[in-house]
Amino acid sequence: MTGVIESQENKDLRAAVAALGARHGRGFDRAALWSEAAKLGYLGVNLPEQYGGGGGGMAELSIVLEELGSAGCPLLMMVVSPAICGTVIARFGTDVQKRKWLPGLADGSLTMAFGITEPDAGSNSHRITTTARRDGDGGVLTGRKVFISGVDIADATLVVGRTEDARTGSLKPCLFIVPRDTPGFQRSRIDMELQAAEKQFELVLDDVRLPADSLVGDEDAGLLQLFAGLNPERIMTAAFAIGMGRYALARAVDYATTRQVWKLPIGGHQAIAHPLAQAHIELELARLMMQKAAALYDAGDDAGAGEAANMAKYAAAEACIRAVDQAVHTLGGNGLTREYGLASLITAARVARIAPVSREMILNYVSHQSLGLPKSY
């Protein structure tokens, strides 16, 4: 890759994170890796220097997650904590919120989860019903969320809810920081098929009394805040998927180079080699779109980044799914053993197709926003 696409500084960052990932590898201890990556300053590379971050952007943060993933040790909470929550607070939080949360999110000593998905709204986030009503100085939040990652290891969850507009009486989106041990904030683990260090939770918010400084920024800027967090989330999901795809592909290439059942290693048969070459091409293409999305986002072009981030997430998820599928197949029976650890990636790779926004919702967005076709959703 040329310096035009990635600066020397970012290539050095990539190499340094890859070395950290290689030391931890597939059997990694999540907490140990989190704390080492934090000490090295990798978890807050995108956050403002004033609050202890690296002063970079999504270009740098996505490099960190991609490289950890390609070493087999992705940190899922990077998608939510520094990328969504850190960005939203840095861009829209009050001074008090910035001082309270950003230094910890930047040095990894604090983690924040992100909760938007609701059981009855799903992909249609306009239908969310978690609502805050005013009560004295603060407010009271009631509702349900589902599939929220890492709530048990997060110090707080950034919850997307609604609040009543004082003038019109209509409900408008608002973001609230809810500390983990707030009374009424209940979580129960969802039994997922995923083998991952981070778990998913259903949340029941039963008259959760919100501390006075829990509403993020200005209550009229909720939608803007939400959109500010969604592009980083898509870019980071792309990084997650590309890293996983690269990990699987590298295992398959190793195996195809050494496994021999006829006259030459199985990688010498084009039926094995070509799909691996295709997977490599598709992962590289997805990364290029991710880099474009990150460059636009970091340059402050939120609208341009929106289309590119959606396309990058789509391309990365599809490339990852195909790379994992081909990797499993390349290993024959060993592809399905626990020892080689690839079969569990079949399930893990599917996450990127459905979350945080599904393949179909991206196709809806591109048909409508990019191609100007009638809106179907």
Ligand SMILES: Cc1cc2nc3c(=O)[nH]c(=O)nc-3n(C[C@H](O)[C@H](O)[C@H](O)COP(=O)(O)OP(=O)(O)OC[C@H]3O[C@@H](n4cnc5c(N)ncnc54)[C@H](O)[C@@H]3O)c2cc1C
């Ligand atoms: C491992 C994992 C971690 C997650 N972590 C978080 C988290 O931390 N925070 C959080 O808020 N959420 C999280 N989610 C939730 C995730 O964002 C949702 O699962 C996703 O947005 C899809 O919503 P849904 O599951 O309700 O599917 P649904 O909206 O019910 O969709 C079901 C199917 O219908 C399709 N569909 C829906 N509408 C349309 C349409 N208009 N046109 C065409 N097809 C359509 C979808 O593409 C999908 O295939 C996580 C999910 C998973 C699996």
